[in-house]
Amino acid sequence: MRATVIHGAHDVRLEEVPDPVIELPTDAVVRTVASCVCGSDLWRYRGIAPVRRPTRIGHEYVGVVEAVGDAVTAVRPGQFVVGPFYSCDSTCPHCEAGFSSVCEHLDWYDGCQAEAIRVPLADGTLVAVEQPAEELVPSLLTLSDVMATGWHAAEMAGVRAGMTVVVVGDGAVGLCGVIAAKAKGAGRIIVISRHAPRQALARDFGATDIVPGRGEAGVEQVMGLTSGIGADAVLECVGTADSIRDSLAYARPGAVVGFVGVPHDSDPSIATMFSRNVGLRGGMAPVRNYLPQLLPLVLDGTIDPGRVFDLELPLDRVAEAYEAMAERRAIKVLLRP
């Protein structure tokens, strides 16, 4: 069969390769109905990521099942199927908790920009749908990555009805982020975009405002549109350190930036957060907001946090208090005037 092979920067070729076959009883072979090119494929094409040897490429597809291994029970030959950009077992604790992209048995395809592909873990990976109308194929294809990725940004950012949402990035993922925000009932959707045709599509998808600026100019424009408060949720669909920095600045205190742009020049902690799908959220405690909840718990004896004071001193011995804590002799020192 024919499949796409990347040989190096700006060198992509369609080549004859061996037909995919069932290698494991959990495999399926899917004949491709459509595939596509992802923004992340361009890293190698542009020479930003290295290509060490000719490599099959592509990870988005819809197709028809051609063959299944003996252990496969959820799909059968002839069915139209959609699959994620990875394969997963759908039974491990991470899959069951909703994070199949960190599946304990995560696996990758050989390259989906091809006439057919081998799908590992077919039962956990593929979803069969009735043969769709031809005009639905492009939308179904987006579910294998970009639409689901824009949706993930909105899920992680906690988009709810009525919110003001900023979408950073006007690529396919950002545009799908607009669709996701709209589907979740966002009241206002501000898209950071400089390209007129993409701005038009963003508006068609539900964007209410376009901000062409980036950096400080963009932040100023978003603040101008939100009465100086910032957005209730931000979808970061680019992945550069600059874009993450801007996204954090668009967000109002308490908001979450849902980030799905693969970070490629960020702090190692941010790269870890991305690769493990682990969030980070906090800051100075809004003590005044918590007091009405916590005071009753102290007054009725439910909690007894005063026990963290393991030393009490009169105020005129405050220097000793500092010394005891600095030397770790005391957890925390209470002072009485």
Place this chain on the structure above:
Amino acid sequence: MRATVIHGAHDVRLEEVPDPVIELPTDAVVRTVASCVCGSDLWRYRGIAPVRRPTRIGHEYVGVVEAVGDAVTAVRPGQFVVGPFYSCDSTCPHCEAGFSSVCEHLDWYDGCQAEAIRVPLADGTLVAVEQPAEELVPSLLTLSDVMATGWHAAEMAGVRAGMTVVVVGDGAVGLCGVIAAKAKGAGRIIVISRHAPRQALARDFGATDIVPGRGEAGVEQVMGLTSGIGADAVLECVGTADSIRDSLAYARPGAVVGFVGVPHDSDPSIATMFSRNVGLRGGMAPVRNYLPQLLPLVLDGTIDPGRVFDLELPLDRVAEAYEAMAERRAIKVLLRP
């Protein structure tokens, strides 16, 4: 009156200073019943943060109102009050959204390790409680910072009943994080701690497991305790880059690290997240988990993400597809075999 003044590293003195007075009609003067020393005060004491001139210090207190300005209506002289470690108006959009620690009119005290303090924005800041029993004073004092801060870590991490929670740090905030996790119904509370007396207090507060290791050893131990899955929520109560790195490693995919340890050697983005109380959450989209929600939306026409394909080519023109996307002539290219 007498107040604590820090002159430099290891040089803390109780000195005679002018009595606080009502300076603005929104002020109150509070006579201190108790104050305390915070871990963050130790940065200057240890010489980690500079002390450029003699400076009043301390930000935690409970006390009795002595005087109020003409505009103050919520508290009156003679009332016992608790206040956060900052002052806030409780009316701005950030306060109303639950994030008073990023109040548009946030203000700081002159120094609370003193016989009395001036409290700006008294109506928004102070909470009056009936004169408490003497033994409740320490616990009420913790509400001004450490207990509410441990609570914030648990809130931000999304701790819910039955969860396995890791608390990183056995200082007063970490210990209060244990109390918070317990109060929110955590099923298992693992504390990272090396100090026997603090381990004992942590267990009293509800910790079920103690992990003395840090770095890779600590991660291995937490994974061993959680069947290799990781924790459902992590409370980061230290603030170093190492501690944040470890916290991210303890968390299972999908979990959130609630971080309240002031970051002092982290990436600028993490410092921004802290100072603005903005979260960051995402990673590779768990497409397989979203497919059952998204497929019906495509099939019934609610969403039409296929419109992101603005170019369609046969597979044998795949090289053109890459070129068109790399040159930004196409948003995304669909390929047909």
